[in-house]
Amino acid sequence: MGSKAKAIASLLAATCVCSVIALILSVVNVKDVLLPPSTKYGLVFDAGSTHTSLYIYRWPADKENGTGIVSQVEACSVSGPGISSYADEPAGAGASLKPCLDKAMKIVPAEQQRETPTYLGATAGMRLLRRMWAGRGETGSTWKVPLGLVRPKVPEGREGGREGAWVSAPAAQPNPGRVWGQFSFAEQWEHPQDTEVLGALDLGGASTQITFQPGVPVQDRNTSVFFRLYGTNYSLYSHSYLCYGQSQALKMLLAALHQASSSAQISHPCYPRGYRENLTVAELYDSPCVRAPSSASPGLVLTVTGTGEPGACGTAIQSLFNFSCGAERPCGFNGVYQPPVRGQFFAFAGFYYTFHFLNLTRQQSLSEVNTTVQSFCRRNWTELVQSFPQDLKHLHTYCSMAIYILTLLLDGYKFNEHTWSNIHFSKQAANTDIGWTLGFMLNFTNMIPAEALQHVKGHQPGLWAGAVSFLVLAILAGLVAVFLQCFWKTK
Incomplete structure (x- = not known):
């Protein structure tokens, strides 16, 4: 060839x-x-007493020592009031949540939406949640949301997400923007064995919580929480005080002033001089945290007049607490056991928003904080309206809440002038909101099996x-x- x-x-x-x-x-x-592990997604609605927010999280299918490395993708604030206001119209609650759910559907891949865990969490004070969720069938069909694991959840007692808020607090690290609790959201996972984790101070609308790792064994098992995170066990002290959140504390304060006045004219030392508002007895006592006098007529109109007296305001707020502990064991307030506070703390939610308004989130000394609060409380209503025209809705309450926060932290939780500098007022760390929802999602990843490969x-x-x-x-x-x-x- x-x-x-x-x-x-x-x-x-x-x-x-x-x-x-x-x-x-x-x-x-x-x-x-067979493909490498994919990214998982989870959604948590934080249904508070005054407003609702949706948090969208994701994590790799492969976990680190049993816990997913969860990071926040997006946060969406729901328009309108809290979902408890829709008790008589459950479909309205669904309509209010729909815009945030639509945003989530644009983030979660279509092929994963049906298996994406979605929770609606509410505080123990929202007793109407089950009634509202009874309309989920109708509301869900209105949403047309292809989510397979939509579940209402009412955090209550030891299950109330208090340790979740603790998980969300960043650890005291040289690089606090990267490391959270005992884990990192960056490209590598970290476990700072020799570093104490931060405590968490949360102030919602209906309740306030404190969680930290004490230096002594917890003597009361009702306040003892065991938490496992990234293969490490933690023993924490944690307690939630119902009715001592922002809105309920203000309501208790006003009710106490009303009952002390024995008339329809109420002088309010925490409200600015020149401020005036009217409300009925029924509006004042529409909460289980306050009890109306038997002689009070629900339709009676009450006139509240601000006097701007920070000293008298502090005295009135002190009357809302019982600070006596007895000789047997240390306590916070109202006889609730609490070991001495220890370590660094993150104060968020209502703590942060009030102090942020007063420009007190830069680690100012306790003396400077007190001076700023006292000065603000002495300003009259006309001056405040001219200085803060964009904050009229809550402007008359900032003095009350500032003095309330100082009373709660110093007299209630037993911080002092030496430990005050251990409190960090913050809303976010590493572009992630600090709160119970992240800890809840982390704990959820503890309960699902790791997936080495996905088919x-x-x-x-x-x-x-x-x-x-x-x-x-x-x-x-x-x-x-x-x-x-x-x-x-x-x-």
Whole structure:
């Protein structure tokens, strides 16, 4: 056989081999392959007493020592009041949540939406949650949300998300923007063994919570919480005080002033001089945290007049607490056991918002904080309205809440001038909101099995397909080389 004939034969052989390989690739089913772990998503609605927010989280399917490395993708604030206001119209609650759910559906991949865990969490004070959720069938169909695990959850007692808020607090690290609790949201996971974790101070609308890692064994098991995070066990002290959140504390204060006045005219030392408002007895006593006098007429109109007296305001707020502990064991207030506060603390939610308004979130000394609060409380209503026209809704309450926070932290939780500097007033760390929802989602990842590989359908390149492609290219390269060698030998 001549050189040209050999070259032609080699070319035909190459064509034949390529045809056979193409036939093999067309027969082999490359639709089902094993892929690396995918990203998981979770949604948590924080349904507070005054407003609702949706937090969208994600984490790799592979976990670190049993816990997912969860990070916040998005936070969406729901328009309107808290969902408890929709008690008589459950469908209205669904309509209010829909815009945030629509935003979530744009973030969570369509193929994962049906299996994405979604929780609606509310405080123990929201007794109407189950009644509202009874309309979920109708509301859910209105939303048209393809979520498979939508569950209402009412955190209550030891399950109330208090340790979740603790988890969300960043650890005292040289790089606090990266490390949270005992984990990192950055490219690598960290576990600072020799570093004490931060405590958490939360102030909601209906309740306030304190959680920290004490230096002594917790003597009361009702305040003892055990938490496992990234393979490490933690023993924490934690307690939630119902009715001592912002809105309920203000209501208790006003009710106490009303009952002390024994008339429809109420002088309020915490409200600015010149401020005046009217409300009925029924509006004042529409909460289980306050009890109306038997002689009070629900329709009676009360007139509240601010007097701007910070000293008298502090005395009135002190009357809301019982600070006596007795000789047996240390306590916070109202006889609730509490070991001495220890370590660094993050104060968020209502603590942060009030102090942020007063520009007191830069680690100012206790003396400077007191001076600022006293000065603000002495300003009259006309002056405040001119200085803060954008904050009219809550402007008259900032003095009350500032003095209330100082009373709660110093007299209630037993911080002092030496430990005050351990409190960090903050809303976020590492672009993630501090609160119970992140800890709740982390705890959720503790309860689901790790997935080393995920079975995914679709035309996806797998290891086997890559190996076949490499083999095809190698064969083709060899045949082309043989053909060219034969062809040039005929020249």
